[in-house]
Amino acid sequence: MENKNKGFALLPLGVFIVIYLGISIAAKSFYAVSVIIPFLAAALTALLMNRKEKLDKKIELFCKGAGDINILLMILIFILAGAFAQVARDMGAVDSTVNLGLYLLPSSLLIPGIFIIGCFISLSIGTSMGTIVALVPIAIGIADKTAISTSLAVGAVVSGAMFGDNLSVISDTTIAATKTQGCEMKDKFKMNFMIVLPAAIITTIIFIFLTRNTAVINLDSLEFNIFKILPYVLVIITSLIGLNVIIVLLLGLGLSGLIGVIYGSFDLIGLFNSISNGIASMSELIIISLLISGTIEIIKFNGGIDFILNKGLRNFKSKRGAEYGIAVLTSLVDICTANNTIAIVTVGPIAKDISNEFELEAKRVAGIMDIFSCGFQGVIPYGAQLLSAASLAAISPFAIMQFLFYPYLMLVSAIIFIYFYWKNK
Numbered sequence: 001m002e003n004k005n006k007g008f009a010l011l012p013l014g015v016f017i018v019i020y021l022g023i024s025i026a027a028k029s030f031y032a033v034s035v036i037i038p039f040l041a042a043a044l045t046a047l048l049m050n051r052k053e054k055l056d057k058k059i060e061l062f063c064k065g066a067g068d069i070n071i072l073l074m075i076l077i078f079i080l081a082g083a084f085a086q087v088a089r090d091m092g093a094v095d096s097t098v099n100l101g102l103y104l105l106p107s108s109l110l111i112p113g114i115f116i117i118g119c120f121i122s123l124s125i126g127t128s129m130g131t132i133v134a135l136v137p138i139a140i141g142i143a144d145k146t147a148i149s150t151s152l153a154v155g156a157v158v159s160g161a162m163f164g165d166n167l168s169v170i171s172d173t174t175i176a177a178t179k180t181q182g183c184e185m186k187d188k189f190k191m192n193f194m195i196v197l198p199a200a201i202i203t204t205i206i207f208i209f210l211t212r213n214t215a216v217i218n219l220d221s222l223e224f225n226i227f228k229i230l231p232y233v234l235v236i237i238t239s240l241i242g243l244n245v246i247i248v249l250l251l252g253l254g255l256s257g258l259i260g261v262i263y264g265s266f267d268l269i270g271l272f273n274s275i276s277n278g279i280a281s282m283s284e285l286i287i288i289s290l291l292i293s294g295t296i297e298i299i300k301f302n303g304g305i306d307f308i309l310n311k312g313l314r315n316f317k318s319k320r321g322a323e324y325g326i327a328v329l330t331s332l333v334d335i336c337t338a339n340n341t342i343a344i345v346t347v348g349p350i351a352k353d354i355s356n357e358f359e360l361e362a363k364r365v366a367g368i369m370d371i372f373s374c375g376f377q378g379v380i381p382y383g384a385q386l387l388s389a390a391s392l393a394a395i396s397p398f399a400i401m402q403f404l405f406y407p408y409l410m411l412v413s414a415i416i417f418i419y420f421y422w423k424n425k
Contacts, residue, residue, distance in 0.1 A: 097232060305350060
């Protein structure tokens with residue numbers, strides 16, 4: 001029989017935070033040690049707690065949580081998403097997409113264009129990191145040939161990267177958010193898009209204003225292959241018309257592999273190696289998902305979730321308050337872990353219980369978690385996005401933060417959206 005309403009059951013989460021922050025502060029890096037280590041410590045703590053229950057029973061609970069059908073489906077999607085992203089990258093899809101966008105843009109709109117291209121690429125490939133790696137070198141080149149500051153140019157890239165990280169149907173965060181809440185990706189996408197669209201439009205206008213006197217530079221030498229862009233177009237179209245995400249990813253993977261072989265980007269063996277590398281790149285996230293899901297199941301059994309619902313959230317007296325509470329929880333976990341996907345996977349089960357308690361729409365909860373996790377992930381100076389962008393540009397992450405208009409505006413848009421939605425209700 002489950003224990004009810006026990007705050008001590010949340011100890012594993014506390015262990016994770018203490019160990020993760022302790023190691024990061026001692027090493028002066030949030031990426032010195034894999035986040036698997038503190039999550040493993042949290043899982044072991046959960047297994048050692050509650051001496052009234054036999055260890056076999058607790059292990060059974062852990063396996064039940066880790067083997068949940070939604071978690072296993074999420075892992076399958078992670079595997080296919082990793083394979084597609086890697087094959088498309090190795091085939092040259094990223095380079096062609098970037099170069100085509102830059103070729104078509106008026107030179108006076110380069111920085112707004114970089115932001116828009118970043119939005120499209122991140123929406124297509126589902127990863128902010130891939131977008132940053134692809135576009136930051138180009139942004140630096142533009143800055144070197146114009147009067148635009150490097151920080152501004154890189155800020156436009158990171159802003160665009162976070163657009164797709166939040167919205168893309170093959171993004172880790174979208175997959176995790178929709179699967180933990182049990183809603184359709186297309187429903188979450190449509191609702192989310194309407195929330196962040198004003199932020200994207202205002203961001204574009206700000207970049208146009210800041211760079212309105214940009215000098216003309218020659219971009220005629222950029223090379224691209226229109227056929228190599230087709231896998232991204234296919235993924236976007238098929239996902240928006242409602243095809244199952246497994247089918248969407250398989251179609252994208254198949255087309256990317258076919259185009260890559262036809263154009264000599266790799267042979268059959270190279271294609272298989274690319275798929276393998278893509279799957280391997282998701283291994284840490286898969287392990288973390290299993291550890292978190294198992295740990296949360298034990299926390300739930302020990303009464304931790306009930307404690308959060310009945311004590312920690314006792315001041316939430318309305319649906320609006322519950323949604324703001326989920327936003328706060330997600331934001332805090334992301335700030336602590338510096339990983340938006342981990343934040344969603346961690347908060348997801350708790351958010352689901354809150355959603356059931358207050359009868360919230362699953363697509364709204366999924367969208368709120370995704371927006372706030374991606375919003376904060378895009379602006380924390382020790383996050384992978386800013387650290388990688390700053391490293392590529394040889395500048396400080398803090399120099400970029402002042403130009404991250406989209407992540408800031410995305411958070412503001414979400415806060416306003418929640419307020420007025422329930423006010424109208």
